[in-house]
Structures are given as C-alpha cells and as structure tokens.
Amino acid sequence: MSQKILIDPVTRIGGHGKISINLDAAGEVERAQFHVSEYRGFEKFCEGRPMWELAGITARICGICPVSHLLASSKTVEKIMGVQIPSAGKKLRRLINSAQIVQSHALSFFHLSSPDFFLGWDYDPAKRNIFGLMANDPEIARAGIRLRQFGQKIIEFLAGRKIHSAGIVPGGMEFPLTEEARQWILDRLPEEIETTRKTIAIFKKVLDKYPEEANIFGNFPTLYMGLVGEDNVWENYEGKIRVTDSEGNIIADDLNEDNYQDFIGEAVEPGTYLKYPYYKPWGYPKGDYRVGPLARLNICSRMGTIKADRELLEYRDRAGVVATSSFYFHYARLVEILASLERIEQLLDDSEILSTRIRATAGINNLEGVGVSEAPRGILFHHYKVDENGAIAKVNLIIATGQNNLSMNKTVTQVAKHYIRGNDIPEEIINRIEASIRAFDPCLGCTTHATGQMPLHIQLLSSEGEIVNEIWRD
Amino acid sequence: MSVKTLTINGELISARAGDTILQAAKDNGIYIPTLCHLEGLSDIGACRMCMVEVEGINKLLSACVTEVAEGMVVATNTEKLKEYRRMNMELIFAEGNHTCAVCVANSNCELQDTAVAVGMEHTRFSYRFPDRGVDLSHPQFGIDRNRCILCTRCVRVCDEIEGAHVWDIANRGEEAEIVSGLNQPWGEVDACTACGKCVNACPTGAISYKGSSVAVMQRDRGRIPFLAAAREKQQWTR
Ligand code: SF4
Ligand code: SF4
Numbered sequence: 038m039s040q041k042i043l044i045d046p047v048t049r050i051g052g053h054g055k056i057s058i059n060l061d062a063a064g065e066v067e068r069a070q071f072h073v074s075e076y077r078g079f080e081k082f083c084e085g086r087p088m089w090e091l092a093g094i095t096a097r098i099c100g101i102c103p104v105s106h107l108l109a110s111s112k113t114v115e116k117i118m119g120v121q122i123p124s125a126g127k128k129l130r131r132l133i134n135s136a137q138i139v140q141s142h143a144l145s146f147f148h149l150s151s152p153d154f155f156l157g158w159d160y161d162p163a164k165r166n167i168f169g170l171m172a173n174d175p176e177i178a179r180a181g182i183r184l185r186q187f188g189q190k191i192i193e194f195l196a197g198r199k200i201h202s203a204g205i206v207p208g209g210m211e212f213p214l215t216e217e218a219r220q221w222i223l224d225r226l227p228e229e230i231e232t233t234r235k236t237i238a239i240f241k242k243v244l245d246k247y248p249e250e251a252n253i254f255g256n257f258p259t260l261y262m263g264l265v266g267e268d269n270v271w272e273n274y275e276g277k278i279r280v281t282d283s284e285g286n287i288i289a290d291d292l293n294e295d296n297y298q299d300f301i302g303e304a305v306e307p308g309t310y311l312k313y314p315y316y317k318p319w320g321y322p323k324g325d326y327r328v329g330p331l332a333r334l335n336i337c338s339r340m341g342t343i344k345a346d347r348e349l350l351e352y353r354d355r356a357g358v359v360a361t362s363s364f365y366f367h368y369a370r371l372v373e374i375l376a377s378l379e380r381i382e383q384l385l386d387d388s389e390i391l392s393t394r395i396r397a398t399a400g401i402n403n404l405e406g407v408g409v410s411e412a413p414r415g416i417l418f419h420h421y422k423v424d425e426n427g428a429i430a431k432v433n434l435i436i437a438t439g440q441n442n443l444s445m446n447k448t449v450t451q452v453a454k455h456y457i458r459g460n461d462i463p464e465e466i467i468n469r470i471e472a473s474i475r476a477f478d479p480c481l482g483c484t485t486h487a488t489g490q491m492p493l494h495i496q497l498l499s500s501e502g503e504i505v506n507e508i509w510r511d
Numbered sequence: 512m513s514v515k516t517l518t519i520n521g522e523l524i525s526a527r528a529g530d531t532i533l534q535a536a537k538d539n540g541i542y543i544p545t546l547c548h549l550e551g552l553s554d555i556g557a558c559r560m561c562m563v564e565v566e567g568i569n570k571l572l573s574a575c576v577t578e579v580a581e582g583m584v585v586a587t588n589t590e591k592l593k594e595y596r597r598m599n600m601e602l603i604f605a606e607g608n609h610t611c612a613v614c615v616a617n618s619n620c621e622l623q624d625t626a627v628a629v630g631m632e633h634t635r636f637s638y639r640f641p642d643r644g645v646d647l648s649h650p651q652f653g654i655d656r657n658r659c660i661l662c663t664r665c666v667r668v669c670d671e672i673e674g675a676h677v678w679d680i681a682n683r684g685e686e687a688e689i690v691s692g693l694n695q696p697w698g699e700v701d702a703c704t705a706c707g708k709c710v711n712a713c714p715t716g717a718i719s720y721k722g723s724s725v726a727v728m729q730r731d732r733g734r735i736p737f738l739a740a741a742r743e744k745q746q747w748t749r
Contacts, residue, residue: 085645087653093725094613203726211727398722400650426647426698427721 056470058453066457069449071442071474080432088114088401088427089207095419095434104137104192105412106419107205108274113419114207116295116406117427118399125392126209131274132384133195133205134410135377138273139229140188141413142330142370145478146236147181150367153475154243158250158468165468177239180232184374187222187229191381194218209396219385226382230344233375237348240371244355253455254473255363255448258283259325260316261332262440263416264409270341271333271376273411279336280316280326285359289318294409297418301435314440325443328415329477330369335359340372342379348372363448366476401427412437414478438479448473517583532574532585533561543587544596544625546603546714547662548575549732551739552671558662559599560625563587571595593630600626601634606685608640608657609715616716617726622660643688648698651721652710656688659717665689665709672738675702678709689717711735 061067079098083091092110096103108130115122122130152165156173164172171178195212196204204211244251265279266272278292280300292300303312304321316324326332340346352372356365384390407420415437422431452473456466513528519541526535531554536543546558556573563574566584574587586592604626611617643656666678666689677700681690692700710718711730719728733749741747 087645087647087655087721087723089722089724090613090615096725097612197726203724206724206727207722428645428647 056449056474058449058457064459066450066453069446069453071445071449071479080434083429083432086429088117088421088423088429091419091421091429091432092205092207093203098434098436102137102141102412102414104133104196104205105410105414105417107196108134109408109410109412109417109419111205111207111408112275112410113406113408113421115397116408117401117403117421117423118207118397119402120208120397120399122209122397123392123394125213125389126395126397127274128384128387128390129195129210129214129395130205132214132381132390133192134273135380135384136188136191136195138188138377138413139374139381140185140192141478142374143181143185143188145413145475146367146370146374147178147185149478150472150475151177151181153468153472154240154247154367158472159465177236181236184229184232187225190225191218191222194222206396208398211396213393213395214391216391219391222381223385226378230375230378233371233378234344237368237371237375240368241351241355244368250469250472251362251364253451254469254476255444255451256361257444257447257451258361259327259444260288260319261335261359262316262326262328263333263336264411265337266341268341269338271337271339271345271373273333273377275409278409278416281336281359283359283361285335288316294407294418297407297409297420297435301418303435312439313442314435315443322443325447326440327363327444328437328440329366329413330373331360331363331366332415333411334369334372340376342376342383345372345376345379348375363444363473363476366478370478401425414438415440438477441477441479445474445477445479448476515579515581515583517579517581517585519585520587526579528579530579532563532565532572532577532579532583535579536574536585536587541587542628543574544628545575546621546625546660547664549664549668549712549714550736552664552667552712552735555663555667558603558660560596560629562592562595562599564589564592596629597631598635600629600631601636603660604631605634605636605638606641607660608638608643613725614658614716615719615723615725615728616658619726619728619730620716621714639685641685646691646697647721648696649703649705649721650698651705652697652707652718653721654689654691654697654718656717658715659689660715661687661689662714663689664712664714665718668708668712668735672735672742673704673706673708675704675706677703708735708738 056069056071058069059067079095083094086094091114092107095106095110098106148167152167152170156165156169167178195210195214197212260280260282262278262280264272264276266276277290278294279287280289281287289300300317302315302317302321304315305312315321316326334349334352340349349372352368356368360369401423405422407418410417417437418435420433421429424430449470452470456469514525515528516523516525519536519539524535524539526538533543533545533548543563544560546560548554548561554575556576559573561574562571564586565572609622611623645653645655647653661680663680666680669678670676677691678689680687681694682688691697692702697703710720711732711734716728737749
C-alpha cells in the first residue's frame, strides 16, 4: 500500500503552501512535493488597470521584497514608454535594491533560519525562534535585527515607506536622496559591515558543526540562472542573463529578457495550479534551474568589492567552485549582504547620488514590454501587454520562488528520504524538512510567520486517501 | 449686509444672511465633514456627510445647502449624527471598489481622510465589487469609475469654472456613473480643454494624472477656490 504524507502549513496570510510526501508500498519515501503559494490571481486582476499602477499592485505580492516588484514593474513599463531613466535615478535604484537585499537576507538569516543553526534542530521548539536566540545570544540577535532595520531605513528614505513603498515609479524615482539621509547611512555602515563579517565567521562554525545537513539539504546538480554585470561581476539591477551548469560551464550567455519565452518554459503538473519554470532548451524536467543567492554566486566570477571578493574565495573553497548544496544559500546570502553594504558605500560616494534629476516621462510608445530584476530570492520577470492608452491587456510574472520550485521539491525529497522511517515524523525531522525549504527563503506568508516557525499540518495518507497519522504544529 | 444670530452646538454665533450653515460653522471653527462640497463651486447636498439637526425640524438637513436663519438652533455632532455619518461612509465604501492599498490617491485622499474623521473603521455592509470601467483614452488624464463616489465635483468644476461641461451623470440608482461628452471615451470629447480642473477637484483616486503610480497622486485643492475668487473679485494673484 503506497502512502502519502501531507504537511500542510496553516497560514494566517494569503500565501499558502504545503508539503506532501509520497511513500511507496514498502513505506519508503518515494517523492516529495512542496506546493508554493498561488500568486496567479494577481495576473488576472491587473487586467484593465493603468500600467503605471502595476508597480504598486504587484508589490503587494510579497511583503518582504516589494522593492523587487516595484523595480521589475517599473522597468517593464519603461520598455513600453521606450525611455532610458536618468542616470541618477538608476543609481538610486541600485542603492534601494542593495538595501532590499540587506534587509530581506537579514530577515531570512537572522529572524528565520539562525535559531536552527545557533540553537540546533533538536532545541525546544517553543524557544527555537528569534526570541529564544535573544535569550541565548542577545548580541547576535540584536545585531541581526539592527542589520535588517538598516536596510529598511534606506528603503524608507528613498521610497517614503519601508514596506509598501511608492518611491520607485515608471521613469525613475519619485524622491531624491537627502544629504541627511546619506549621512545617516554612512554613519551606520561600519557597524553593519562588522555585524556581517562576525556573522560570517560564526556561520563557518555552523558549517563545520553540521556537515550532514550541509551535504543533504538539497545537494544535487542543476542549472543556475541570473544576471551578471560587466566583466562577469555579481549584479542585482541590470545586466545580461546567464545560465551555467553545475560544472561551471556557461550554457547560455547574454540572453535578453525580451525573449524569455524562448529560454524559460513553464511546465504544468497534475494536481496543482502551479507552473514549473524550466530552462527550455534542456526540456522538462532536465532543465531544472536554481535562482537567487546560490545561483548569483555561481554564475559570476567575482563580487566586485574588496571584502566580499575575499569572502567569495573562502565560500568557493568550502562549497566548491560551483555550490550545489542548497544549504549554501545561507552562506551566499551573507556574502551578498556584505557585497551590498560595500556597494551602498560606493554609491553614496558617487557625486550624482543627491541629484534631483531622477525621473523621465513618456507616453505609450510600445504595446509590450518585459522587465527583469534580481530580487533577493532570484531573478524576476514581468511581462505586460497594453492597449494604446496604457491599459493592461495581459500580465505574466515569473517569480523567484516559482523558479526554485523544482529544486525545492528535489530538496524536500532528499531530506525526507534521508530522515523519514515509517509513519512517525519526530519534531526534529519536521524541523529539518522545514529548514531545507527555508534555505530557499520562499516568499510565502507562512515562512515569515512572526516567530519564525511555520505552522504545520502533517497528514499521513494511504493510497486510498485515508489518514493514517496526523500531526498539527502551530 | 444683514446678520443672523444662531446657535451651533450650544455656541451663540453670528453669520451673514444667505450663508449656509456649513459656511457659518466653518467661519466659527466648527468642523462638519463634507465630500461633495468644494470651495468655489455651487453646492448640491449630494453626499449627505454634512447632515445636521435643526431644532423644530423633524428631518436631517444638509448643512451645505441650508441657509442660516435668525434664532436657529443647530447641532452638528450628536450621537445620532455620528452614527448616520459613519453608516453613510460605510455605504460609500461598500458601493465602489476602494482598495486604498493600491490606489493612486492613497494617503492623499479626501474620502480616506473623511472616513477617518467620522470614525469609520470597517464596513458592516458587504462590498458590492462593481465592475465599472477605467477610461485612459485622454492623453493626460485617466478616470477609474471604480473609485468614483458620484460627488459631481468634476461635473460642476468643468461646467461652472472651465465652462466646458464635459462631465455628466448617466443612468440611475446603482447604475449611475460619470460620463464624458455623450458617453464617449474622454479622449474623444472635443469640448475638453485638458485644463486639469477636474483632476484637482476629484476627492478620490477616480480622476488622476496619467502616469501616476500608487500613492503618488497630489492635487492642488486651492486652485479652484482661487480661480472662482479671481473671476468674481478680479484678483488674479494667489
Ligand atoms: S480637463 Fe478641464 S475641460 Fe477637460 S474634463 Fe476636466 S475640467 Fe473639463
Ligand atoms: S470622478 Fe471624482 S469628482 Fe467626479 S464624481 Fe467621481 S469622485 Fe466626484
């Protein structure tokens, strides 16, 4: 009798996800699936809206990385307008996207994942959260919270509000940077760089302590996709799209987002509304690719800033020239925080950064546009078609969490196969399954649950659909 | 100029004959919420936010269209009025699609501000989610009827100040909507001079500058009273 184990997070917010684990007749894990949140509704209700509003509407998809959608959407509308935004506007966007990476990665690392590393997977679940970390190691917890606030503060300076900001608009930016804000950021930077370096040092000890987890949390070859800048430098705002494999070969380079449909296919699986993006030339499911910090570090040759580049060397020393284990997402995130902080510093020294010439205007000059940007979780595509007045006729979004979907399934399968024996799933195994998904930092409501623990509903189902075991965890 | 004395909320005040209760209250620093009223335009008492109680009269009166009278005893803030206003506001919200979070006027909106002022926290009525059109055919401006509260400020400003009379109300009841020209796309209405007065008059996110993204719409509310006063008194500086 083959069985199905369902892990179904009960969420308070719209995003919902669940894990189902299929057992074979012998009771061994056969296959596992992580069902990512349904965001397609957004595409539907954008239809008919003025295209300029889409930045604000799509920013609502995710409360953690609204800046990413604001950027991708604005870039898409700029394609329709046919404008080049002022160079100071572009620099402000680079600044805000770097800040966004800092705050989002800090949330993922400190608030959500670090309790697992620093307190351990077997630690009392009621205390294995940011508050428990606070009690155990107040210094690191506080530093992590401050690091996130730092990123949010920069976003607030540039966008008016830290969560659903409005400052990124088609054509450029709405608000210039003030000298006071610039000074505030500069004053706080050394502290945040220090926090990041210390955290990296601690994380290396975690890697030494948990070689098993580092090795089985989603360790398999895939393709990697993301933006690279000039000279193959790590990039987060604009550049060429590159695809590499797990041997480090460049499979495709200099791809243009306008033709994304030529290189990204979207497969449909029975039993879910979700689409599984794959690298089209390789077919499905062979064309599985990962995006986000792990991918960005795999496809570039250097970070482009001194401290981060030094760290990248050690990262590659440990993870291999191409990091194939998803556990290294965490490490990659820390390296990216460091690089982003250094970039922020460079941008603030730019003579143009306080300029008020930051927005271009134009009418509707094209009826279609594709915009791309690097969200903290990975490369993000927006594709709009409009009528001659700028009303949206069609929207297609390819978001990071969706692109990592295939790999998340493989990861959950790998972890479940390794740990699950029989119908019982002890707490520490649920935690490891949860943590393996969290390595990808999926943008779901449930993963950002206040205390950092996903509320889970685990169901063990027989092949006839009858429940053989059920676990609720709030 | 003859003067009338009356009491508002127990306070004895004097007002010019011919003034409305709203005007008299305003001159004496007494707040009465409004939506369809806009300084410089005629008043029509459409939104019912400014309802007041007048002693001896058994129904509620709109302060914007009721003239002051000698010895009048007015109450603007009784429990009954507060409850009515809140309910009125809830009905306005339930009737249209006021998704503030993604609206161009968010945090710059008279409807939002007035809802806060009357203490509306939620609506007890179910939302109707109407499917009204968005017209982006005008080269500079757009209208999203989903956010329209039928205050007719656009109708009046275009007719009374600009003299173009582009806007009207078509249909009745829940079908009622603002139309341009003879129910043509706004961009095809020759009468429109693209002056932007309706954009400045609209209290919600219904009429906006094209290209506005969420929460960035700013209006110059002072422009219309200035124009009205300028015409009337021949004072052309602001
Ligand atoms: S832009 Fe001016 S003329 Fe045109 S509809 Fe508005 S108020 Fe009337
Ligand atoms: S479009 Fe604006 S000004 Fe005109 S009636 Fe509607 S809410 Fe009032």
